[in-house]
Amino acid sequence: MKNIKKPMDVEVKLIHPEENEYVRIGCHEIDERVEEITGFVKSRQGNLEGILNGEVFSIPIVDIYYAESVDEKTFLYLKDETYESRKRLYELEEVLEPHHFVRISKSLVVNLMKIDSIKPFVNARFLCKLKNGEEIIISRKYVKDLKNKLRGEDR
Numbered sequence: 118m119k120n121i122k123k124p125m126d127v128e129v130k131l132i133h134p135e136e137n138e139y140v141r142i143g144c145h146e147i148d149e150r151v152e153e154i155t156g157f158v159k160s161r162q163g164n165l166e167g168i169l170n171g172e173v174f175s176i177p178i179v180d181i182y183y184a185e186s187v188d189e190k191t192f193l194y195l196k197d198e199t200y201e202s203r204k205r206l207y208e209l210e211e212v213l214e215p216h217h218f219v220r221i222s223k224s225l226v227v228n229l230m231k232i233d234s235i236k237p238f239v240n241a242r243f244l245c246k247l248k249n250g251e252e253i254i255i256s257r258k259y260v261k262d263l264k265n266k267l268r269g270e271d272r
Contacts, residue, residue, distance in 0.1 A: 125150070159179055162178055163177070163178040165178060165212065169199075174200060181193050181195060181228055182195060182196065182231040183225055184209045184213065184218075185225045186205070186224040191203075191204060191205060191209060193209075197249070210226050216228070217229040217230050219263055219266045221254075221255040221256065221259045222254065222256040223256065229266065233248045234246045235255070238255075240257065242257050242260075243255040243260060
């Protein structure tokens with residue numbers, strides 16, 4: 118006998134304006150329906166164009182860990198992949214800032230939602246460990262801006 122899928126229930130809950138909005142999915146398995154829903158939600162949060170092996174991809178902003186400028190090229194770093202961007206870092210910073218990104222060095226903008234921990238490092242800099250295990254350096258010039266952003270304050 119074939120396993121017939123029942124329709125999913127949908128529940129919407131109003132939350133306080135200061136809380137982060139979220140989508141929660143309860144499922145028996147991650148199947149096409151669940152992947153389609155998560156893909157739709159991510160696509161509504163914005164995408165950037167990224168290039169990998171000459172192919173152009175649409176990358177959900179929420180999947181980006183950080184953007185970095187190296188040798189006049191700009192790269193988007195995801196959990197396991199790195200894409201090149203046609204945009205300059207300052208252009209990416211403008212696009213990404215409303216999505217919880219902040220500049221932490223002259224050449225790097227990081228997604229605050231992907232930070233696992235931050236600890237002091239040498240020369241008044243900080244070491245930032247990301248959720249994918251990667252570590253990046255926060256320049257001392259940008260520490261104050263980062264602290265303000267983490268507190269929810271504007272510059």
